[in-house]
Amino acid sequence: MARLEIKSVSKTFGAARPADGLSLAVEPGEIVAVFGPSGSGKTVLLRMIAGMFEPDDGDILVGGRSVIGAPPERRGIGMAFQNFALFPHMTARDNIASGLRAKGGSDVAGRVAAISRLLKIEHVLGHAPRELSNGQKQRTALARALVGNPDVLLLDDPLRNVDAKLRYEMRLELPNLLRRGAAAVLYVTQDYREAMAIADRIAVLIDGRLAQVATPADIYAQPASVAVARLFGDPTINLAEVTPVAEHGALSAVIAGAKMRLGAGDGAAPGPCWLGVRPEDLAISSVSGEDAIPARILAITPMHEKAVLLLRLSDGTEWLAALPPDAPLGAADDAVFVRFAPEAAMLFDRATGLRIGPSHRLKAA
Structure with a gap:
């Protein structure tokens, strides 16, 4: 051959x-x-x-x-x-x-x-x-x-x-x-x-x-890149415009008014970015606290192997969460808090759309 x-x-x-x-x-x-x-x-x-x-x-x-x-x-x-x-x-x-x-x-x-x-x-x-x-x-x-x-x-x-x-x-x-x-x-x-x-x-x-x-x-x-990330996954990847900052060797960014840890950086913070998080990497709860984004459930769609929640963050941005069907889902119009693990975050340059960081996804802090 x-x-x-x-x-x-x-x-x-x-x-x-x-x-x-x-x-x-x-x-x-x-x-x-x-x-x-x-x-x-x-x-x-x-x-x-x-x-x-x-x-x-x-x-x-x-x-x-x-x-x-x-x-x-x-x-x-x-x-x-x-x-x-x-x-x-x-x-x-x-x-x-x-x-x-x-x-x-x-x-x-x-x-x-x-x-x-x-x-x-x-x-x-x-x-x-x-x-x-x-x-x-x-x-x-x-x-x-x-x-x-x-x-x-x-x-x-x-x-x-x-x-x-x-x-x-x-x-x-x-x-x-x-x-x-x-x-x-x-x-x-x-x-x-x-x-x-x-x-x-x-x-x-x-x-x-x-x-x-x-x-x-x-x-x-x-x-x-962002373009590649959007082609894979159903629901598609969630994106937010952020400007990360470096503090004590770790990166963080403000998303819809909440300060979120993004994991360990490789030196200086990058400039303006797209932050990407897969819907299955989101966790939803009714409890506020550190690293929690306020949101409201707009709709819940059962899809047998998972349930898809349409969320509106406190700044009006809409995200999707994919949860196990037996997870506590709440109901439409419920106020909830959205979390994700720092290593689940991906950063892309806002001007070029290309992924930032040699490790592709950030390392856990």
């Missing part, structure tokens, strides 16, 4: 620049999710790797060999699209086998049968696409991409059009299936949960640039 390497790749369409100096490497057997909002350049990146577009600048290497200028069929790449792209006049069996036959592969029937058993679609191989469910179409398209044992596998939001139950099941099954083939996998998705469930690393793409590449755990706990 081969390593995929993208080196300073750029692409422009008129005034739009969906790829702006992208550099990324994917090792054999590794799954990297390319995640970002609609229009961020995810599909353009896949199509440049596959050979549908050529980059304006930069290079793309598979196994150390540049594939720029090589036709798609000679790049050693398999691709599955979000719209399935099955040939309507062919059976599922023939759709899966089409790539192998075009390349003159051997034991086509045996390889199709093996991948079909793996994906649990052997019972529909004789069906035309119109006779398949969306889930069966998705697995047929995936089988076609996998059957040739490609060096690189590109998956363009392949679960977008399947029902919720199958999407959940495939999030559990796909990682093992993909690693079994040992290809370098790029998996495009707009669903952060899917990216976190499937990928070894996540490449966050925003406006044609990679904002952060890291493990799912690091992306969530240590976002590189």
